[in-house]
Amino acid sequence: MFTKLFTPKKINQCEIPNRLAVTAMVANYCNEDGTATDRYIAYHEAKAKGGWGLIITEDYAVSEHAMGYQFIAGLWNDDQIASHKKLTDTIHQYDSKIFAQIYHAGRQSASFVNGGVQPVAPSAIPCPWLRQLPRELTIPEIEQIVEDFGDCALRAKQAGFDGIEVHAGHGYLIAEFMSTYVNKRTDKYGGCLDNRLRFIKEIYTNIRSKVGDDFPVMIRFSADEVVQGGRDISESRVLAKLFAEWGFDALHVSSGAYGDHNKGIVSPMYVSHAWTVDFAAEIKQLVDIPVFTVNRINDPRMADGLLDMGKADFIGMGRGSLADPDLPNKAKAGDLTSIRYCIGCMQGCVGKLLVGEAITCLVNPSLGQEYQLDYSKATTPKKVLIAGGGPGGLEAARAAAIKGHEVTLYEQGSFLGGQFKSAAYPPCKGELATYTNWITSELDQLGVTIHLNRQVTKELVAAEKPDTVIVATGGTPCKPAIKGIDKALVVTAEDALLGNVATGDQIVVAGGGEVGSETAAHLAMQQRDVTIIEMLPKICSDLDGVNKFNLMKILREYEVNQMTQTKVVEILDDGVIIENSQGQQTLPADTVVIALGYRPNNQLAEALSAVHNHVIVVGGAVKTSNAMVAINDGFNAGLSL
Structure with missing residues (x-):
C-alpha cells in the first residue's frame, strides 16, 4: 500500500x-x-x-x-x-x-x-x-x-x-x-x-x-x-x-x-x-x-x-x-x-x-x-445500559466495552451521532462525520448491542435489570416564549441542517452564536437570502478568534445580513417583527430558523434516579456544553465502571 x-x-x-x-x-x-x-x-x-x-x-x-x-x-x-x-x-x-x-x-x-x-x-x-x-x-x-x-x-x-x-x-x-x-x-x-x-x-x-x-x-x-x-x-x-x-x-x-x-x-x-x-x-x-x-x-x-x-x-x-x-x-x-x-x-x-x-x-x-488510565478488564463484568446515541453515549459505550462489560445502547432516533451529525453539515465541517463513523465501527467490533428508534423508559430499565445506567440524552433546543413560535414556518437549526424540512428563499435565523451562524452559512451557500438576528453586540461570540474569522469570511462572501443588538418579538405567517434601538420593523421570511441555544434533557435521568440506584448522567444532559465535554464525560464514565 x-x-x-x-x-x-x-x-x-x-x-x-x-x-x-x-x-x-x-x-x-x-x-x-x-x-x-x-x-x-x-x-x-x-x-x-x-x-x-x-x-x-x-x-x-x-x-x-x-x-x-x-x-x-x-x-x-x-x-x-x-x-x-x-x-x-x-x-x-x-x-x-x-x-x-x-x-x-x-x-x-x-x-x-x-x-x-x-x-x-x-x-x-x-x-x-x-x-x-x-x-x-x-x-x-x-x-x-x-x-x-x-x-x-x-x-x-x-x-x-x-x-x-x-x-x-x-x-x-x-x-x-x-x-x-x-x-x-x-x-x-x-x-x-x-x-x-x-x-x-x-x-x-x-x-x-x-x-x-x-x-x-x-x-x-x-x-x-x-x-x-x-x-x-x-x-x-x-x-x-x-x-x-x-x-x-x-x-x-x-x-x-x-x-x-x-x-x-x-x-x-x-x-x-x-x-x-x-x-x-x-x-x-x-x-x-x-x-x-x-x-x-x-x-x-x-x-x-x-x-x-x-x-x-x-x-x-x-x-x-x-x-x-x-x-x-x-x-x-x-x-x-x-x-x-x-x-x-x-x-x-x-x-x-x-x-x-x-x-x-x-x-x-x-x-x-x-x-493514569487503566484498560484492564473488570474483575466482575457489569450489565450496562446506555440511553442516548450522541457523542457522550457512544464514548461511554466504547469505554465500558473496552473494560469488558456487557453494553447495550438505546437511541430514540433513527441514527447515531446525535447533534454531532448535524454539526457536520455547515461549510467545511464535513470531516466531523469521520468521528461518528469511526466510533460506530469500534462499537461493532467491541460487541456493543445497539437499538435505534427505541426510547429508554422506567419500564425498559426494570425489564432489562442493568447494573448501571448511563444517561446521555444531551440537550434540546431552547424554545423561548416568542409570539408565533409554533407557526409552520418555524424550524430548528438541526432540522434545517439535516434537511428534515424544506426551507424557503427568504430565511431569518434567530440566534447568532456558533450554531446559528453556521446554519446561516449553510443556507446561504444554497443561494438563499439569509438574515441573522442576534441580541448581543456581535455574532459568533462563543467561537474562538480563528474559527470566527474564517466563518465570518463565508458569511460576508454569501452576503448574509447580520443584525446585532436586535431581538425577535413576534413571528408572523410571512415574516418576523424585530426590535432594536431603531424601534420595530418587519422582515419578510419564508422560513424562521430557531438557534437560541440548548437546555439539558434530564427528565429521563430524574425519572430513573428514583427507581435505580446506579444512574450516571453525562454531557449535555447535565449541563449545556459541547461534543468535547460530552465525549470526555462519556469516556470517563464508561472506564470507571
Whole structure:
C-alpha cells in the first residue's frame, strides 16, 4: 500500500525508521519549572508505541524568561536534565527517535508565564494574541540569548535527545528577528536580510560549537508568514539555501505567525489539506538535506503520495498524532478504517491553550490521561445500559466495552451521532462525520448491542435489570416564549441542517452564536437570502478568534445580513417583527430558523434516579456544553465502571 512512508532516512548520523514525524505542539503538561512530569512522558510514550519515526517535542525554553506557556518544558539549567533524561530513556525503549525543539517565545508571551518579566522582541510591537507590549532587546541581551540557545542544545544532548530542532518560525523570537513584520531595528540586527539573519546565524554557530558536528540540528521556519508585511516564499528560498550552507541538517518548512487572521500556525477545518506542501517542494529543489512538510496532512496515503512526488522527505502530522497516536502502526498494518482521524476542530489542542490550560482532543479523550488510565478488564463484568446515541453515549459505550462489560445502547432516533451529525453539515465541517463513523465501527467490533428508534423508559430499565445506567440524552433546543413560535414556518437549526424540512428563499435565523451562524452559512451557500438576528453586540461570540474569522469570511462572501443588538418579538405567517434601538420593523421570511441555544434533557435521568440506584448522567444532559465535554464525560464514565 505504501512505497516510501515506512522506509528509513538519516538526519545527519541519526537514522529515522520511517517518514512520519510528530511535529512540536505545546501540551502544557510539564511542571512550572520546566521539568518533565509523568503525564508529559506518558503522552510522548504513547506516540512511540504507536510507531512514529520521529517525535519532536514541544518548545523547550532556553531560559526561564523565554516561555510562551506556563507549563512547557525547559532546559535552561542542569537540574532539569534528569527529568528529561527519563523521557528520552522511555522513548528509546521503542524504535522512535526523539528531538527536542528549543525556542524563545519573544513577544508571543506574557509576564504571567515567563517568570514575571515583560516580553522581549526585536522591536516594541505587541503580539496580536497576547497584546502585551514587549521591550526592545539590547545587543548585550541578544548576545546572552545566543549563549542560552547553545547551552540549551548541549543540555538536550546530555539528556539523551537524538537531535534538536531550532524553532525559527510561527512568529517566535528568532522569526521576529528574521521578519520586517516585527523587526524595525536600525542596528546590525535589523534592516537588510543579512542583518536580520545575524541572530539565527550566531545561534547556529554557538549551538554547533557546543554539540559537535555529528549531532543533528534542524530548523523549523515559516516559509510564508501569511501576514501583511511578513516574509513570503520568495525570501524563504534564500533562507533555505543559507541554512543548508551554514550546516543545518534538515529543514522543517512550516508557515504562519500568531493572530486570528492567520491560517498558518493554526490550520482549522476551514483550511484545505496539505496546503503548504508546495512551499516545501520548492525548497527541496534548492537543498540536499531532508525537508519536512506539514499542515492538515492526516491521511497516510496522502502522506505517501507526497513522498512519491518528491514534495518532501518527512511528513509531519502533529494533530493527527493527538487524534490517534497509533496511526503509523494501523497504517502499516493496512487497517486504515480504524484510524481515528483529526477533524480539524481545534477545540482541545488550540482552544485549551488559548485559555492557559493543558491540551485535550475532542475525538481522543485519552489524550493527556495516558499516565493514569487503566484498560484492564473488570474483575466482575457489569450489565450496562446506555440511553442516548450522541457523542457522550457512544464514548461511554466504547469505554465500558473496552473494560469488558456487557453494553447495550438505546437511541430514540433513527441514527447515531446525535447533534454531532448535524454539526457536520455547515461549510467545511464535513470531516466531523469521520468521528461518528469511526466510533460506530469500534462499537461493532467491541460487541456493543445497539437499538435505534427505541426510547429508554422506567419500564425498559426494570425489564432489562442493568447494573448501571448511563444517561446521555444531551440537550434540546431552547424554545423561548416568542409570539408565533409554533407557526409552520418555524424550524430548528438541526432540522434545517439535516434537511428534515424544506426551507424557503427568504430565511431569518434567530440566534447568532456558533450554531446559528453556521446554519446561516449553510443556507446561504444554497443561494438563499439569509438574515441573522442576534441580541448581543456581535455574532459568533462563543467561537474562538480563528474559527470566527474564517466563518465570518463565508458569511460576508454569501452576503448574509447580520443584525446585532436586535431581538425577535413576534413571528408572523410571512415574516418576523424585530426590535432594536431603531424601534420595530418587519422582515419578510419564508422560513424562521430557531438557534437560541440548548437546555439539558434530564427528565429521563430524574425519572430513573428514583427507581435505580446506579444512574450516571453525562454531557449535555447535565449541563449545556459541547461534543468535547460530552465525549470526555462519556469516556470517563464508561472506564470507571
